[in-house]
Amino acid sequence: MASSNSVLLKVEGLEKRFGGIIALADYDVEIRPGELVGLIGPNGAGKTTVFNLLSGVLKPNQGRIVFNGQDITRLRPDQNAALGIARTFQNIRIFKELSVIDNVKVAFHIRMGHGFWKTLMHTSDYRYSENEMEQKSHEILELFDLEAIKDQPAKNLPYGIQRRVEIARAMATMPKLLLLDEPSAGLNTGETDELVKTLRKIHDTYGLTIFIVEHDMKLIMTICQRIQVIDRGRMLSTGTPEDVRHDQRVIEAYLGKSGHGKQYAQG
Amino acid sequence: MNQSRNRLVFLALILLGIGFVALVRSTVNEYILSIINFVGIYIILAVSLNITNGFTGLFSLGHPGFMAIGGYVTAILTFPVSRKSMFLELPQWLANLEMPFFPASIIGGVCAAMMALVVGLPVLRLRGHYLAVATLGFLIIVQVLITNWDSVTRGPLGLNGLPAITNLWYVYPWVVVTVYVAWKIKFSSYGRSMLSIREDDMAAQCLGVNLFRTRVAALVIGAFFAGIAGGLWAHLVTAITPTSFSLILAFYIVVMVVVGGAGSISGAFIAAIIFSVLTEIFRPLEENLDVYGIGEIFTAAILILILIYRPQGLFGSREPGFLLTRDTQ
Numbered sequence: 001m002a003s004s005n006s007v008l009l010k011v012e013g014l015e016k017r018f019g020g021i022i023a024l025a026d027y028d029v030e031i032r033p034g035e036l037v038g039l040i041g042p043n044g045a046g047k048t049t050v051f052n053l054l055s056g057v058l059k060p061n062q063g064r065i066v067f068n069g070q071d072i073t074r075l076r077p078d079q080n081a082a083l084g085i086a087r088t089f090q091n092i093r094i095f096k097e098l099s100v101i102d103n104v105k106v107a108f109h110i111r112m113g114h115g116f117w118k119t120l121m122h123t124s125d126y127r128y129s130e131n132e133m134e135q136k137s138h139e140i141l142e143l144f145d146l147e148a149i150k151d152q153p154a155k156n157l158p159y160g161i162q163r164r165v166e167i168a169r170a171m172a173t174m175p176k177l178l179l180l181d182e183p184s185a186g187l188n189t190g191e192t193d194e195l196v197k198t199l200r201k202i203h204d205t206y207g208l209t210i211f212i213v214e215h216d217m218k219l220i221m222t223i224c225q226r227i228q229v230i231d232r233g234r235m236l237s238t239g240t241p242e243d244v245r246h247d248q249r250v251i252e253a254y255l256g257k258s259g260h261g262k263q264y265a266q267g
Numbered sequence: 268m269n270q271s272r273n274r275l276v277f278l279a280l281i282l283l284g285i286g287f288v289a290l291v292r293s294t295v296n297e298y299i300l301s302i303i304n305f306v307g308i309y310i311i312l313a314v315s316l317n318i319t320n321g322f323t324g325l326f327s328l329g330h331p332g333f334m335a336i337g338g339y340v341t342a343i344l345t346f347p348v349s350r351k352s353m354f355l356e357l358p359q360w361l362a363n364l365e366m367p368f369f370p371a372s373i374i375g376g377v378c379a380a381m382m383a384l385v386v387g388l389p390v391l392r393l394r395g396h397y398l399a400v401a402t403l404g405f406l407i408i409v410q411v412l413i414t415n416w417d418s419v420t421r422g423p424l425g426l427n428g429l430p431a432i433t434n435l436w437y438v439y440p441w442v443v444v445t446v447y448v449a450w451k452i453k454f455s456s457y458g459r460s461m462l463s464i465r466e467d468d469m470a471a472q473c474l475g476v477n478l479f480r481t482r483v484a485a486l487v488i489g490a491f492f493a494g495i496a497g498g499l500w501a502h503l504v505t506a507i508t509p510t511s512f513s514l515i516l517a518f519y520i521v522v523m524v525v526v527g528g529a530g531s532i533s534g535a536f537i538a539a540i541i542f543s544v545l546t547e548i549f550r551p552l553e554e555n556l557d558v559y560g561i562g563e564i565f566t567a568a569i570l571i572l573i574l575i576y577r578p579q580g581l582f583g584s585r586e587p588g589f590l591l592t593r594d595t596q
């Protein structure tokens with residue numbers, strides 16, 4: 001397709017069932033390079049399922065995912081990562097026993113790492129790539145303001161910093177598309193402000209395309225150019241933050257769940 | 268600490284080891300010497316299982332199965348041609364083959380590694396407890412096959428009268444090689460991808476780590492050294508039977524890895540020394556008192572205490588500071 005350059009991610013008719021439950025049905029999305037798109041919806045709406053499908057952790061029952069002009073519907077997560085899709089997890093999945101810098105270094109493995117024999121033989125390109133990974137990790141740590149704690153085991157860090165390490169780690173795969181699943185969950189206001197700054201920074205520095213799931217309406221309304229709303233596995237609305245904010249169906253869906261309704265009304 | 272200083276530390280340790288080997292070989296008696304050989308073999312076993320179990324988090328109980336394969340292959344290859352025909356009904360080419368120990372043990376290790384590949388392909392789709400049970404199944408299958416393959420293995424009688432070739436000049440270099448390989452892996456990008464699988468396989472996969480390939484590799488690398496250890500063992504004891512490589516042995520090796528600290532090479536090394544020496548200390552005691560199994564009970568008790576009070580093991584996943592360069596710390 002000629003338009004594959006102007007569309008980074010194109011998803012058509014995606015469906016995921018768990019036994020009898022339809023977690024997601026008839027889901028479409030199109031994301032252009034450099035966009036910052038939000039995905040919102042009440043609890044259990046299917047947001048994480050969307051990310052699991054996009055990253056290859058789950059396989060859809062129906063539909064097609066095209067990334068950068070290539071059909072990736074059936075690929076494994078590591079293949080998707082190699083193509084340039086990185087993600088974070090709603091419940092942080094950090095490598096707890098590894099140091100902060102090693103968390104980041106793991107992510108460089110697909111781009112620059114060597115296999116068993118070169119490692120054993122200590123070849124010159126092995127040494128070169130180890131140095132290269134060291135350098136690049138420092139750059140990433142610098143960017144995310146983690147340099148000072150680089151040698152600490154990740155498990156010792158406060159929640160907010162662990163989230164930051166997870167994003168830094170995802171960035172180290174050098175992605176074209178970054179999927180963030182509720183990056184502000186469990187953060188206090190100060191940490192959330194930090195997060196917004198970080199996201200703006202990586203969006204601006206790398207022109208990175210970001211797809212973000214969030215419950216924090218204020219956050220998502222301020223940083224996203226476009227927002228998609230899903231509810232009970234169905235698409236509800238899509239448009240600019242302004243459009244979505246005034247969409248009657250969205251308001252109803254959220255007011256159904258009082259907690260988020262309040263949050264939403266404030267946003 | 269810089270790279271070259273670090274190299275010097277390792278070189279010094281290796282030379283110290285050579286000095287130790289030379290010293291004990293000229294001073295201590297045969298009995299003590301054989302214990303030291305066993306300790307060396309246990310170090311190879313524990314450090315290599317640590318690659319599979321400690322780095323990559325594959326809870327394998329199959330190590331003695333790979334040892335058995337390495338042990339039998341090596342034994343059959345080194346067995347004198349004149350005596351082979353008396354015991355075994357081997358194919359012509361094998362019956363006429365008598366190999367030096369070193370290449371034979373390499374072939375033993377390679378066979379064990381190939382078996383790990385064959386077993387790993389189906390079994391490594393399983394996780395956690397399922398994997399442990401499946402590798403246990405593998406261990407039992409190996410024992411049953413060896414027991415019933417009379418023409419090659421002499422069945423339950425086993426092979427005895429093997430040439431007593433194993434000595435510290437064979438064991439020690441293999442200890443060094445095993446530790447070198449484990450160390451090299453651990454502090455490389457390749458090893459970090461293994462550790463990441465242990466920590467969280469889904470996150471690792473989403474960062475581009477090929478789970479299946481890396482898991483299989485971890486099993487195969489561990490199995491190679493288990494095969495080598497099997498060959499050394501066979502030619503130290505000078506006899507092997509299907510029961511030489513039992514679940515009890517799997518238990519001992521796993522305990523060494525767990526107590527040392529899963530992922531810590533130094534931990535596995537030290538735990539291997541402690542436990543193999545302990546068993547040897549208890550052996551005469553058991554014989555005098557005519558109560559057997561004290562060693563096993565003691566080992567199990569230590570394991571339980573460690574699991575309760577220090578579940579990460581003696582060293583956690585770490586290595587002592589004086590062995591580390593700044594960038595490996």
Ligand SMILES: Nc1ncnc2c1ncn2[C@@H]1O[C@H](COP(=O)(O)OP(=O)(O)OP(=O)(O)O)[C@@H](O)[C@H]1O
Binds near residue numbers: 049
């Ligand atoms: N692995 C699974 N097995 C069975 N059901 C699942 C699985 N994953 C998700 N579901 C179900 O699919 C639906 C959508 O879940 P999903 O996690 O995608 O929601 P979500 O929008 O991310 O919700 P939240 O805001 O709580 O994170 C829910 O009903 C959930 O129970």
Ligand SMILES: [Mg+2]
Binds near residue numbers: 047048049090
């Ligand atoms: Mg979710």
